[in-house]
Amino acid sequence: MDLQALWLTVRLATATTLVLMASGIPLAWWLASTRARWRPLVEAVTTLPLLLPPTVLGFYLLVLLGPRTGPGRVASRLLGHPPAFSFSGLVIGSVLYSLPFAVQPLAAGFRSVDIALIEQAQLLGAGRFRTLTAILLPLSTHSVVAAAVLCFTHTVGEFGVVLMIGGDIPGATRTLSIAIYDQVQDFSYAAANRTSLLLLCFSALALVLLYMRRGRTGTPHA
Amino acid sequence: MCDRRLLFNALVIFAVLPTGFAQHTEPSSQPEAGKELRIAAAADLQPLLPPLLHQFEQQTGIHAEASYQASATLATQIIDGAPFDLFLAADLSFPQRVIDAGRAEQAAPLPYARGTLVLWTRNDSGVADLSLEALQNAGVKSIAIANPDHAPYGRAAQAALQHAGLLNALRPKLVIAENIAQAAQYADSGNAQAGFISLTSALTPRLSTDGHFVQVPDEDYPPILQGAIVVRGSPGAGAAHRFLEFLQRRAIQQTLAAEGLKPIH
Numbered sequence: 001m002d003l004q005a006l007w008l009t010v011r012l013a014t015a016t017t018l019v020l021m022a023s024g025i026p027l028a029w030w031l032a033s034t035r036a037r038w039r040p041l042v043e044a045v046t047t048l049p050l051l052l053p054p055t056v057l058g059f060y061l062l063v064l065l066g067p068r069t070g071p072g073r074v075a076s077r078l079l080g081h082p083p084a085f086s087f088s089g090l091v092i093g094s095v096l097y098s099l100p101f102a103v104q105p106l107a108a109g110f111r112s113v114d115i116a117l118i119e120q121a122q123l124l125g126a127g128r129f130r131t132l133t134a135i136l137l138p139l140s141t142h143s144v145v146a147a148a149v150l151c152f153t154h155t156v157g158e159f160g161v162v163l164m165i166g167g168d169i170p171g172a173t174r175t176l177s178i179a180i181y182d183q184v185q186d187f188s189y190a191a192a193n194r195t196s197l198l199l200l201c202f203s204a205l206a207l208v209l210l211y212m213r214r215g216r217t218g219t220p221h222a
Numbered sequence: 223m224c225d226r227r228l229l230f231n232a233l234v235i236f237a238v239l240p241t242g243f244a245q246h247t248e249p250s251s252q253p254e255a256g257k258e259l260r261i262a263a264a265a266d267l268q269p270l271l272p273p274l275l276h277q278f279e280q281q282t283g284i285h286a287e288a289s290y291q292a293s294a295t296l297a298t299q300i301i302d303g304a305p306f307d308l309f310l311a312a313d314l315s316f317p318q319r320v321i322d323a324g325r326a327e328q329a330a331p332l333p334y335a336r337g338t339l340v341l342w343t344r345n346d347s348g349v350a351d352l353s354l355e356a357l358q359n360a361g362v363k364s365i366a367i368a369n370p371d372h373a374p375y376g377r378a379a380q381a382a383l384q385h386a387g388l389l390n391a392l393r394p395k396l397v398i399a400e401n402i403a404q405a406a407q408y409a410d411s412g413n414a415q416a417g418f419i420s421l422t423s424a425l426t427p428r429l430s431t432d433g434h435f436v437q438v439p440d441e442d443y444p445p446i447l448q449g450a451i452v453v454r455g456s457p458g459a460g461a462a463h464r465f466l467e468f469l470q471r472r473a474i475q476q477t478l479a480a481e482g483l484k485p486i487h
Contacts, residue, residue, distance in 0.1 A: 068412045084413040085364055085397040167397030167408070168369065185294045185372045187319070 001194055004171050005179040012087070012175060013155040016094040020151045021144075023095075024102030029132060031103065032110035043107075050100040058164025061093050065165075085167035090175075093161040101150040109143025110136050146210060153206045156199065259286035259461040260305060262296040264312035264448065265368075265401035266337055266375060266420035270481040271310075278468050284461045292401035294372035300453055301325055307458030308465060312337060312402070313374035314449040321451060327459065331449025334469050335483040338421035339378045339443060342406070342435040347415045352436050354386045357395070357416060364397045366408035366417030375402040378443040379418035385442045409433070421482035448483070 031043055049057060065072045065083040075092075076082045083089035113136055121131050137144060159177040166173035168182070176195055183192035263271055268290040275286040289296070289306075293316040300306055301323040309326075311317045317331035341357075343349045348361050357365055368376030376398070383389040397413075399405035402420050409417030410432055424435040450469075452462040468474060475485040 062407075062411055062413060066411045066413045082363065082413060084408075163400060167364070167366075167399070169397060182369070182371065185292070185298060185369075187298065 001191075001198070002174075002176070002179045005174050005176045005195075006198075008087075008171060008174065009156055009176040012090055012094060013152045015091050016098055016155040017148055017151040019091065019095050020098055020102040021148055024099070024106055024147065024151075025132075025137075025144075028103045028106030029110055029136065031107045046103045047100045049097050050104075054097060054158070054160025055164060057093065057097055058161045061089075061096075061161070061165050065089065065092070084165050085169060085173060087172050089165055090162060090173055093165055094155045094158055097158055097161050098151045098154045101154045102147045105143045105147040105150065106140070109140030109146075113139045142214060145213065149206050149210050153203055157203065257284055257461075259284050259307050259458045259465060260456075261286055261288040261308045261310060261462075261465070262300060262304070262306040263288040263290050263310045264293045264296070265290050265373070265403040266312050266422045266448075266483075267310060268403055269422050269426045270478065270483070274469075274474065274477070278465060281468070282461075282464060284458075284464065286461070286465065290401075290403065292369065292372040293374055294369075295401070305456070306453050307456040308462035309451050309453060310334065310448070311374075311450065312446060312448050313377075314447050316374075317449045317451040320453075325454055326451040327454050328451050331451055332466060333447050333486045334450050334466070335448045335475075335478055336486060337375065337378075337446035337448055338440075338482060338484065339375055339382065339438045339446065340419060340421050340424045340435040341416060341438055342409055342419045342424050342429065342433055343416040344410065344412055344433040347412065347433070349415055352416070352434065354383065354388055354438070357388065357392055362395060362415045364408075364414040365392060365395045366399050366405040366414035366419075367396050368402045368405045368418070369398050369400060373399075373401050374446050374448075375418065375420055376405070378446050379438075381443040382418075382438045423482075425482045447486070 027046065031039060031046075062084060063069070065075050067073065067076060067082055072082070079086070079088050083092055117135055117139070118131060121135050126134060157177065158175070159181070162173065162175050162178055163181070166175070166178060168174050168178055174182075176199060180192050180195045180199075183189075183195065261271075261275075267288070271288055271290075275288060279285050288310075291299075293311040293313060296304075296306075296309060296311070297316040297319045300309055300320050309317055309320060311331070314331045314333065317326065320326045321328065321331065341352060341354065343352050349356055349359065356362070367379045370376040370380040380389065383392060397408060399408055399417075402423065405417045406419040406423040406429060408414040409419065410429060418438070419429075419435075421435075421437070423429055450466055452459050452466070456462070469478075479485055
């Protein structure tokens with residue numbers, strides 16, 4: 001078992017989930033509550049990574065975040081190094097790749113909250129932030145948990161983007177899925193099997209826990 | 223409520239689907255025997271094989287298609303039953319693995335060319351006087367190299383760095399590409415300031431416009447002898463033998479030499 005790759009994968013998935021929850025909750029709330037005419041456009045863009053092949057994302061990230069473009073030079077200056085072949089580059093890629101897995105369940109959860117409750121809260125003088133923390137989030141905990149679990153597991157299972165922009169560097173960009181790929185290439189089927197089995201059990205467990213939670217509360221939202 | 227459950231299930235299914243579909247890249251249709259040739263080709267052949275396949279088709283009427291990957295990837299796929307007729311590897315060890323697995327017609331890989339390793343950089347990368355030693359400069363942050371475990375050119379690059387006594391010093395700068403074509407792409411996109419690539423890539427119009435290269439001295443790394451095998455029992459085995467004969471013709475070997483693959487003899 002490649003413990004370095006395991007630890008790296010956990011760190012990457014945690015960082016990605018934190019960034020996505022911090023940015024996804026406001027974005028999802030905006031999507032759920034806005035009447036702006038360009039809402040469908042924003043929603044389409046946030047859902048796009050669900051349909052795009054990871055190679056498309058990886059290709060554009062490699063080119064757009066490379067040192068030969070404006071965005072790439074800005075990213076380079078902000079991070080202090082070029083984003084490709086680095087942990088922070090992988091976080092950027094994973095955040096884009098898993099964005100729909102945060103925003104979709106969150107927006108669906110927020111939309112299912114009774115509008116009367118929100119209106120009452122606002123009549124009582126609650127601002128948008130207070131409405132979010134006192135009404136929306138407590139009433140959509142299942143969606144929040146689902147979004148976090150999906151972001152985390154989806155990042156753990158990410159392969160194409162990492163293969164395109166990672167550079168397979170131990171401790172920085174060699175995640176578990178890349179380690180498995182390397183092991184299969186090296187004909188180390190026993191090692192590949194051990195790592196794969198771990199990922200399989202982890203993903204299955206995450207989904208079972210998610211569905212158990214839903215069963216206990218009795219409704220799909222809670 | 224129902225909507226949300228559906229959406230959630232759809233999300234989970236979507237999460238699983240794209241990777242599942244994306245992996246199925248190998249050709250699935252069974253071609254007519256003798257008229258089709260499916261080649262598993264090392265990534266260094268990508269720049270020069272397509273015109274040769276066209277020429278071969280004009281002469282023989284056999285339509286040939288090639289898939290380009292690192293030699294180890296292709297060897298694994300063939301051993302696992304991928305529908306290829308011919309394996310053109312970038313070394314002798316990976317075809318030997320296919321032989322050991324009982325999936326080859328030959329008892330030994332047939333050498334068909336010799337590869338050359340070069341060090342390449344973009345003209346605007348700021349690396350002056352390109353050489354192995356110049357890679358130690360602070361301006362060189364990342365050096366692209368094909369995975370030494372999967373790609374013969376990567377192994378050669380590692381050997382050359384070892385030979386120069388620079389491997390340990392440069393290791394933190396090495397970024398590992400899946401195959402030699404990806405190493406070229408890392409360097410050409412500017413994400414890596416230099417890259418160890420094949421002479422076949424360096425001589426392509428795109429890379430010779432974007433940058434320049436120096437050859438790594440032949441004596442610094444074990445020769446990259448490229449070997450071929452015909453996959454045992456494949457429907458296009460006859461066509462594969464004809465292509466190997468075609469590949470060894472003097473005129474074709476001269477074409478290969480002009481494009482970066484030296485003749486064996």
